[in-house]
Amino acid sequence: MPSSTDALLGAEFVQTLSSMHLEDSWYAFVPSMLGENVAADAAARAVVRAQGLCAIVARCDSLYLAAISTLWASLDVSDSALVAVGLLYLYESILKDTPVAFFSHARGISAILVARSRSTPVTPLTRAVLYGNTHGSFQEPVAIGASSPFDDPYWLEFEPAATYAMTESAVKLRRLANQTMIRLPGLIAKVRSLREDGRPSGQLLCTTTRLANEIYFLTSEDAESELLHRVALKDTxxxxxxxxxxxxxxxxxxxxxETLLLYWGNRLMVIKLCLWLHRLHDEQNPNGSTLQPAMSKN
Incomplete structure (x- = not known):
């Protein structure tokens, strides 16, 4: 049963999320979990203080250090640990003065998810964190030229999670957008290899094209149309x-x-990559090829 102290912290944290426009993010799951884990509670207090005082918060913030020391003393792959690391990441994103710590916590979120046994029950928090973990799913893999650590059927099948009811079309497009985002780093890495190789092998071109086609067809015109029909026209x-x-x-x-922007943004990246592959196919096979990027078939 949450104490009055936990309830007060929860209320302060909700207000902090609102001020940061994060009330619809996975952090919305945090208030209901406060009071269950010392590290998460300390990290939440550090976030509240950091957002309230911003730049004048000292790096030796006792709450921040308490959260880290408590977390290290009993680090596991539980939801509580995931929340604590996620809050430390949020704390560093507020202060923006220690990139090393920021990226360390960002990697920690992915590390906890990947380290979990696949027999572990998947909670709404886990699904929400996966969908919000763009750094681990997309940004870092692209930066290092590797596939996403979540590019696996297990993670790709996760449904989105939200703190309020979503339309079926929004759920479908969000899932497709997330699947595309997770699979894009692998495609980008392969396309980079083709670009860097003056005379790319036919096998690499073939496997890259197959992957591009798979990602290209992660789409739903019906769901997209349904969401667009929910748009209201207003006077500017x-x-x-x-x-x-x-x-x-x-x-x-x-x-x-956000769902439509993410979906369309990912689609544009895939289309650009498909167009580049199409040009490469034309250069290598001027008389046509048995396997072409999906874009060339439309």
Whole structure:
């Protein structure tokens, strides 16, 4: 049973999330878990303090150090540990003065997820963290030229998790967007290899094209159309903007907006890679080929 202290911390943390526009992120699961883990509680207090005081918070923040020492003393792969590391990551993202610590905590989130036994029950928090872990799923793998550590059927089958009801179309597109994001680093790495190799092997080109085709077809026109039909047309309020665009488009929720932007952004990356592969196929096989990127078939 949460104590009054835990309840107060939860309320402060909710207010902090709101001020950071993170109330719809996976951190929305944190308040209900406060009071269960000393490290997570200390990290949550550090985040609240850091956001409140921002730049004047000292690096020797006792709450931050207490969270780290407690976490190291009993580090495991539980949801509590995942929350604690995620909060330390958030703390560093607020201060922005120690990149090494920031990236260390970011890698810690991925490490905990990957280290878990696949027989462990998958909680809504786990699914929410996976969907919010863009650094581990996409950014770092792309930076080092490797496939995502989550590019595996086990992770690709995870459904999105949210703190409120989502439409079926939003769930479907979010899942497709996440699958695309997870698989893109592997495709990007292969395309890089083809670009760096003056005379790329036919086998690498073939496997890269197959992967590109698989990712290209991670789409749903029906779900996309359904979400777009939920867009409301509004008069543009800002006079300067109105001179350019008389009407604005408003989606039902921020989640649906983020879903469409993520889905379309990933689709554009895939299409660009497919177009490059198509040009490479034309250069190597001017008379045609049995295997072409999906873009060339449309």
């Amino acid at each position: 309020r800002d006079p300067l903007d109105k001179a350019i665009m008389r009407y604005s488009f408003k989606l039902k929720s921020l989640y649906e907006k």
